[in-house]
Amino acid sequence: MKKSTDKFLLIVFVLSWLLVSFHEKEVEQQPNILFIMTDDHTQQALHAYGHGLLDSVYFPNMNRLAKEGALFKNSFVTNSICAPSRAVLLTGKYSHINGQVDNVVPFDWDQANYPKMLQAAGYETALIGKIHLGGKPQGYNFSMTLPGQGSYYNPEFIKNGDEKLSFEGHCEALIPQFVMDWLENDWDRSKPFAINYHTKAPHRDWMPEEKYLDLYEDQEFEFPANFFDDYEGRGTAAQEQEMEIINDMYWGWDMKFESNPFTGEPSRLSAPFDRMTEEQMAAWNAVYGPENEKFLKEKPTGEALAKFMYHRYLRDYLKVVKSVDDGIGEVLDYLESQGLLDNTVVVYTSDQGFYLGEHGWFDKRFMYEQSLSTPLLVRYPKEIKAGTVVEEMVMNLDHAPTILDYAGISKPLEMQGNSWRKLVAGESIPWRDAIYYHYYEYPGPHSVKRHYGVRTDRYKLIHFYYDVDEWELYDLQNDPDEMNSIYGNPEYAEVQEMLYQKLGELRLQYGDSDELNQQFIKQSTSKN
Incomplete structure (x- = not known):
């Protein structure tokens, strides 16, 4: 009898161990996801990138992510403007495929997006902060979003796509509080969570929080070397x-x-x-x-x-970034206090880069480096070694496939990006040697002409079109500030031909064409 009992207990123990192991494996395959996206934050305003312009300005919580996780040195966007960038994030598809080519056309929420896929896989999803895509968000169990650009002071929010609510305070203090409130009170802890935590800052009009109104007011900054650019x-x-x-x-x-x-x-x-x-x-x-x-x-x-x-511009910009950094710290500290942080993939990025006086500019849109590139920091200690630096060229096109990868979900064929999960974990895998970019919003605010182009690790070829037909070519090694186009220079004839070929290959790969350009031009002119 004792042998039978011992055998039974052994079987129970083995089955229990297998169940626990299976559950732990499931948890490992489906970590929590915290995707933090700012608006118009740029690498030059992040100490971890070491550009030198703002070395004296330190944002401790963003830098914590870089120290405890990974920094991507070559992170780019496909279309440097707000709504299109956010549509690329959600769909993993270029603007000409997901339809959001500019800030004017409506977004098609009925198409597939990665939050919908996470929901189907058992995640609880939340969208909190700025989305800047019209219509009722789909793919989220909960949403609390700013209408349009939103307001810095005493903002309105829209709860779950239809209930309008007003709050007193600064939006960059409110948004992280909403994130923590949802986690504390509404999240079903039997499921993993996936949060899109999107800030308004540092988007124009840069209205600092009261406690930071005088921050940096006694600090002097040097002009960028090409501030007085004559073009x-x-x-x-x-x-x-x-x-x-x-x-x-x-x-x-x-x-x-x-x-x-x-x-x-x-x-x-x-x-x-x-x-x-x-x-x-x-x-x-x-x-x-x-x-x-x-x-x-x-x-x-x-x-x-x-x-x-x-x-006046730079100080206000940095002040609102400081509030963003505070909010990130609050959320990270909350997750840590709840024992959730190390099983959460934390991604920090922005919808595009921004000019902080380079070429004398503010704003974005151009394929030049400051707006093409964007910060990307990732923390997930189960797979990512502290202090990792990734050199490969990644795009916002890759974020949706990567998030799905962490969740153990295969990306759909229609997604055009690739997961960078193995890259950041230190594995050597085949990867792209060039990126493709396309900007459409012209005529429009800031009068940046329509253009598309290709960037490799060293060179960049850009074609401006619509009311012009002009090409520019840059050697980023010899001219990192992109001050002198070498297009047509005989010394770069072979490079130019190589870039033509690469550009054609990428346009074919991603399904872009001059015929599509004409369709979007007709849509734009019919609206105007």
Whole structure:
């Protein structure tokens, strides 16, 4: 009898061990996913990238992700503008395939996206913050989103696609709180979670949180080397853009004056103070009022004017990034306190890069490096060694396949990106040697002409089209600031021919063509 009992107990033990092992394997295959996306954050404003422009500015929680996980040195977008970039993230498809070529056309939520696939695989999904895609979000058990661009102060949110709610406070303090509230009160802990945690900052109009209004105000920054760019050595696209800090920023929205200090006329976009309470406005005026009064007395011109505008822009930009970093820290600390952090794949990126005075610019859109590239940091200690640096070229096109890969889900054939999971884990796998880019929103804000192009590890070929037919070629090793196009230079004839061929191959691979371009041009002109 004792032998039978012992045998029975042994069988029970083995079965229990197998069940536990199977469950642990399942958990390993389906970690939690925290995908953090800022709006217009750029590598130059992240100490971990070591560009040198802002070495004195340190965001500890973003840098924590780089130290405890991986930093991707060559992370790029397929179309450097908000709504298209977000559509690429969700669908894993280029703009010409998912239909979101610009900020104007409506997004098709009925098409497949990776949150829907995660839901089907047993995940609980949440979208919190900015999405900037019209329509009711699909693929989420819960959503709390900003309408359109949203507001920094006392913002409105839309809950689950239809319920409008108003909150007092700063959006970059509210959004991480909503993330933690959902995890604490609504998440079904029997399932893994997948959260899209999307901030508004540092998108224009850069209105800092009250506690950071005076941050960096005593700090001086050097102009980028090409701040006073005259655009010689490039075509008409660089010359005809409307995104110069000195000439194209608004005295109200950007510089925070009630009216143009030189003419007294109202700014094209007035200072965005209408949502602030009296207390918030008083705190704002205590910091900006004296500086504005000093400016009105001195009325600086030339380089002194450029210095004021550059610093007003850059300081406000960095202040709102500081609030973002605080929020990331709060969420990471919460996950750690709950014992969840090490089984969570944490991804930090932005929807595109941004100009912080390079070429004298703000904004994005161009295929030049500062807007083409974007930060990408990933923490997952079960697979990623602390301090990992990834050199390979990845794109936002790859994020959806990668997230599915971590969840143990095969990507659908229609997804055009590839998972970088093995790359960041240190495995050697076949990978791309070039990326393809295409920007469509012209005529439109900032007047950046339509263009597409190819970038390799060293060279970049760009074709501007629609109302021009111009090509630019850059040797990024010899001209990292992209100041002089070498297109047509006999010394680069073989390189130019190689890039033509590579560009043709990528357009064929991703299904882009001149015929599609004409269709999108017709759609654009019919709307206008």
